[in-house]
Each structure stands twice: as C-alpha cells, then as structure tokens.
Amino acid sequence: MTTNPIEFIREVRAEVAKVTWPTRRETMITTSMVFIFVVIAALFFLVADRIIGFIVKQVLGI
Secondary structure: OOOOHHHHHHHHHHHHHHOOOOOHHHHHHHHHHHHHHHHHHHHHHHHHHHHHHHHHHHHHOO
C-alpha cells in the first residue's frame, strides 16, 4: 500500500513529536559513562592480553 507523501510527512512529524529527547545534562552524563567504560574495558583487555602472552611464552619456552 502506497502512502501519499504529504500523509507520510504528517505521520513522521507525529512520531517525532512522541520522542522524549534527553537533556544536555543527561547526554553529557551518558557520554562520560561510555568513555569511562571504554577505558575500563581497554585496561581489562590489556591486562588479559599480557597475562595470556606471558603464559603462552612460559608454555612454549620462548
């Protein structure tokens, strides 16, 4: 079923009006949390890689 372009635009505007947009403060807090978790994950994988590399070197005698 095809929709007339004007009707489509009306429906899009109605749906966009229903969206709850975050405040600037909520966006900044969420962005900060993402950066913090990225750093934590990077450190975890760095340590895990070093430990696994050390174990592999010990097992292979390199």
